[in-house]
Amino acid sequence: MASTYPYSKLPDRSIRLLRLLPSRGRESPIHGKMICCPLPHDILEDGLYEALSYVWGSPDDPRCIHLQDDDLLGHGTTRPSSGVLSVTRNLHEALIRLRHAHVDRILWIDAICINQADIEERNQQVAIMAQIYATASRVLVWLGEDNGDGSEEALDEILAKAKETPDSKMKTSESSSNELIALLQRPWFRRVWILQEVAAARSILVMCGARTIDGHSFHLGVTAALQDVEQEKPPAAMRLMQDTFLRRYHLPADQGRFALGIAPLPDLLDSYMTSEATDPRDKVFALIGLASGDLVGSGLMADYSLALGELVKRLCSFCFGTALTVGCFGVEEQVALLRGTGHVLGRV
Template structure:
């Protein structure tokens, strides 16, 4: 049975407001959790009457739901609200012995049975986390040596040397901590990116977010972990580390709060493999981090839009409205057809460059303009944003007709896999003995002579599950 908050617990929200949770104190740690909801206006952030903490956590399984007591503003009657076990454990740890604690928690402060309210509220989430006095990251209860791992990271973060992980059990405990579900979820990226102060909690142990990042970086410098685990850890710590430099108040419009982290295509390249309960959220969770003007993109949060339509709109926005895109309701796979050209291929790849989550590639350029065959092949080094899929030697740099940025693709039987959907090109591209400016290259009509079929598969952990879909797509396409 699926437990979610019932609509009758919630009063309607004004369009410019959120709910905050007042967690009532109790000296008895085992006492039932009691709380109250009240409405808080977003209209004037400079006159805050209720400083609050925002919780960043993973909902967890509904297999063993727990209950809390809750009432709304001006309501005398209390109601029983089911929550996941993980959230119940977090509330138990956060509850103070003698004073109220004001929190924002998505599963409680948003009516999860009201899609319209969810669509409105998630557009405020960047601002909600940005205006919180503190973002509390709840990693879960103590397990697998997590308390010792956090303590060792605290020590390592304060040292210049990297000898804090000598005990054989400590690296295992740190790896187990970094493999917890929180690091894999897509919503936590926006929450970490908006925060001005972060506190990491795991069971009874806690550590300042900046110290945590220093400790994780020290550990990653000392031990060579799997590339995927290292990438996940660095991408999160990079966002947390920036918290202390963020301004106190966001100046974004109320109707669209954004953190201006990066363009949407770069965000999708980096984070599309992250996990979400609903596929829609793999798009909506990144909108608040995007620096793009998305007012006409057709991507505003709406859970009534079928997933395959949302995915198709996204691909067309990122690439070009004129390309052919096929998507399916139960998959995270898009098949793209377009005319294009090959610009070059990757000849070597650097690992991610430190905390900025960048990667370097050397590119050998092809003879796209028909120069004499004895013309020397030119190469350049490009510094690119990180990507969910690792770039490999031999990957192809291509440009689709009508697009403004190149893609990185990989030959796979009778189609190409998309490795990177788009990246900002240099101002000039090598051509023969000289260079051509990128805008001029885009205007050319003669170079787009090749037919491409590209497959963009977001399921990194189980690739090659799209062969049947490709065959179906081929049959449908040939019949047009």
């Protein structure tokens, strides 16, 4: 039995990239090589990799992929490592779809390129994820395999809607509306991290099973199709996808971090409070890369050693000032009680 892939320590200001090796057979095992890439580097500045946006999915029924070190850039470890890495079924299915038949494909995928067992590394990598997605040549949105709910047909309908003109516009049929709703109810649209991944993207390719559609057409088609669907609002990610090609990214000299600068953090928390995360701390960490303003000294930067209750206290102090006292209680301290001058202000 193959041993587990041993991650080497990642140097400061570096990321890993996956070189996905080709195969002509869908059933062939997944093989890849890990590239250690310092920041900045030409491979990043030139956008020679793609970043995957997806949902990890259920940990049940995991699959194995085969990895080994590749010192392609001359900055890797002196001792190459190899082994297997366990990934979720959803990610494994994405890798099968992403794998080319004859050429390598260079990707950034969080579950593979970040050593999830190393909290210090996770903190460092999460802090630069907005930059990682913004530097990628393209963000690949993986909605999952076709599961018989008509999702692939929905993508065909979305593309047709995107190509409509005022003279050729037709009302979306009931069956197509149901397929569209099923597609938009997939877990990807509820995940909090996708907000940053979409907002940072240079360009987007949406994938569902064997179907693909560019992000601009996806946005146009979904918006047009939903006009015929009563009481169905566009997912939160659609608003960010709309501005993908117009948004400017900058790193203010006094801010010390890569900033998308979309809105102040309190506004983002209010707008996207219903987004989901397996780890409740991610409902804050995932929005830091979107936020404007100086957050470096806020105590809110990604730190997975920080207890949820302490994070909530820091968040409340940041949003409301130090005149409040904050008490956290309940299961995993997910209830915060805010007190001002003798009055309970609310429950979050």
